[in-house]
Amino acid sequence: MTEDAEVEAADRYRVKSVQRALRLVELIADAAPNGLTVTELARQLKTSKSTAFALAQTMLANGYLRDVQPGPRYQLGLAFLRLGDLVSRQIPLGDTYRPVLVQLTEATGLTSRAAISEDGYPVFIERVDGPGTVRFHTLLGHREAPHASAAGKAILSTLPTTDVERICGAHGLPRHTRNTITEVPILLDDLERTRRRGFSIDDEEDAEGIFCIAAPFFDHSQRCVGAISVTGIKIDVPSWKMQEFGHLVADHARILTSRFNGQAPTLHLTSNPRIQNLVDEVSN
Amino acid sequence: MTEDAEVEAADRYRVKSVQRALRLVELIADAAPNGLTVTELARQLKTSKSTAFALAQTMLANGYLRDVQPGPRYQLGLAFLRLGDLVSRQIPLGDTYRPVLVQLTEATGLTSRAAISEDGYPVFIERVDGPGTVRFHTLLGHREAPHASAAGKAILSTLPTTDVERICGAHGLPRHTRNTITEVPILLDDLERTRRRGFSIDDEEDAEGIFCIAAPFFDHSQRCVGAISVTGIKIDVPSWKMQEFGHLVADHARILTSRFNGQAPTLHLTSNPRIQNLVDEVSN
DNA sequence: GGGTTATGTTCGGCATTACAAAACCGGAAT
DNA sequence: ATTCCGGTTTTGTAATGCCGAACATAACCC
Known part of the structure; x- marks a missing residue:
């Protein structure tokens, strides 16, 4: 005792x-x-x-x-049902998300979702299923791992390094698949790349065979509100398409930001030398 | 004690x-x-x-x-949010409702909803808001009064008289507005008219200034699963338009019934003489 | 069909623990 | 600085939530 x-x-x-x-x-x-x-x-x-x-x-x-x-x-x-509906109504601008997601799903053919940030963790609050027959069992209200999900990494990428380290320290970086990032420095590199790209990629890091692409959106004070993402099956997507998806997601995130009368923060480029040579990786 | x-x-x-x-x-x-x-x-x-x-x-x-x-x-x-989402997924054919409601809202310009029957009471499980600026504060999971709502009367209209009397006996027919039906015989007449029309009308019986039109849908064993409805403001709707709305709602209810591989029951026409002269009222 | 097993439901008593009242603390307003 | 007001903590006590065991009921199987 x-x-x-x-x-x-x-x-x-x-x-x-x-x-x-x-x-x-x-x-x-x-x-x-x-x-x-x-x-x-x-x-x-x-x-x-x-x-x-x-x-x-x-x-x-x-x-x-x-x-x-x-x-x-x-x-x-x-x-x-009632309580869930009530909660979703309490989310600021709660009915802004769905139209944007519908559009994103139409553009990509993938399931798209919106998450808001709760202490760095993405909590999904809206979902629009794609036309595919495969259904992902993604529940609203679900908290995903910050380090092993596209939405999580999109949110983390907007935070100062100290916050990232605190959040990671709290629950560690548990491994979900063989691709999961389990080391903080690697994660920080990934976040830096995410900032430069404008979108984050979960390449089978949360579940085998599944990829996810996400981008953050912001409120008026340049604080990250959350992220939107698309989810698909890795196998039938060529890498050039991933880039296209990424830009679509980032575009729609910008739409959300503007709906909030928000503004994306100006990039704070890192001085980490390991990162410098990744600058042009975007176009790979 | x-x-x-x-x-x-x-x-x-x-x-x-x-x-x-x-x-x-x-x-x-x-x-x-x-x-x-x-x-x-x-x-x-x-x-x-x-x-x-x-x-x-x-x-x-x-x-x-x-x-x-x-x-x-x-x-x-x-x-x-998570639990609400889970519950809505547990509703049989839960993702069938929304597309039908979207179509109904497009056709009518009104907020449309779907309710399932819980012991005669309509419980709303899906909602698609209309384009109007006026928003009805209708929550999912909400139980409406069977006798004072279009959805409730649509459901009751599919039930044998004994069931209607039992349900009304349980909670009475409390008055909501001056139009509310508070006498069982009057309600039974209204239900008979509903059966003949193919849709039910709440003419400011639940809330002043608000009308509602609903129609039931059925499963394979001809049992009423629930009802769909449209809701609007009474003032700006001419009565011929009400008829048109009614037929649209009934049509979409039929779509739902067919999605369930269901079948509407054959009408049991009443022998109540008071009703007989209402047969042609439909075309008023 | 009777016996058997697995459930769901009811009961009573003991120990737990949820409760109220009051003390404590910290910030806002005067 | 002092008062006030609401949030948090403490503590004793009586209520009550919990368990085990008995009872009822339904499913199962020779």
Whole structure:
């Protein structure tokens, strides 16, 4: 009990049963679409059936869960639809994103998404699926890794190095694929290239076979609000097309910036010598 | 304590602190977009500041609330975005609705919505706003009154009379405006007219100055899945246009029905004599 | 069809812990 | 500088959430 009094202190003002209830919601969310039974909930929550039952009943009575037959299985209720809609309305200029994404998807034929920055992390708030048959299971509200996603790197590329190091320090650079950048200096190089290009590239760094291209957009004080991105399957895209996609994404990010009456910051070119010879790499 | 042991029994398996937490979420949702402070929460929850604080901290730590400065105000967190998105994906054929609504909005210039039936109540699951500057504050996940909304009446019109009476008996027919139907027989007449027309009309019955036109759609077993509707301001719509809107809505509802591989039920014409002379009213 | 297993639901008691009140703190306004 | 007001922390106590075990009910299988 002496090990980490800090965590203990942080927990002091948390209501345990509510924590459990929230965890229950998460479990059901992850277990979609078939729902979970009381027994399965109890096992996963590491609690007794009676407790899981009481929690589920409470959520049920308030519309946060619904009961799908047969064999009482709990599924997320429509109440979350309302709350989700409310949240998306609270996002500043929330209805600006979709038209831009629609246009970007039409131009590229790819699924496009918009993320806003939450302490450096991209949180996706809007999505327009492409016409392809392959569907990426990308949920709104999802936080992606800053170092292993195009949107994340686009956001990081607008931040001073100290902030990048702080954010990376907080959660490390866990490896997702063999292409994932796991060293801070390499990441910083990548961010510098991103600044020069105007868009970031996730080349199978988050998931095998998937690429992502993103560009940041800004508010009036030149602060990065978030990033928009397109996602596709690596195999059927020649590299010249990647460049084209990149410019399209960057163009549409600029449209968003102007919608916000925003302004992109002027580039602070690095003096890092390792970077200097990358200047012309853009046109490769 | 002897008054209603039934309610007491139903409450027995509810977790009080979780109930409170959910109520807290509702309060914050209703108080949007500026959020609430701990003190305001405590007052509205009729609890002490410390309790409200603990609840809010718990939700905060899990991303269900966010802290908007200044003077710590709590606002709904982006976690709800994820859950809302998940729920909307769980709706069968969830991505079928939007294209149809887009088309309907283009054809009518009005805001159009789709609702699914939950025990006779329409719950709105998708929305496409019209080009007008006036915005209706219609939230997804919102349950409208069955007797005082076009979508509700469209759904009721597909149900046998006994079901309609049961549903109305459960919550009564509360008056919203002076046009609201508050008598069951009148409602039944209206439903019969709806069946003959092929679409339902809410003529300022839910809110003054607002009209709504809806039509039901069906699944393969001829059961009503829900209804789609258009909403507009009464004043600038001539009655012949209402008819045109009605047919457009009904047409698009049929499109949805066919997307579900569904089939509309054959009309069971009533023998109610009061209705007989309404048959030709359609062409008024 | 009866026995068997796996569930969902109900109950009672103990220990936990969520709660309220009050003290503490820090910033804004006077 | 002082007061006020709201947010945070503390602490004791009573409420209540939790568990285990009993009960009910449905699915399953010889």
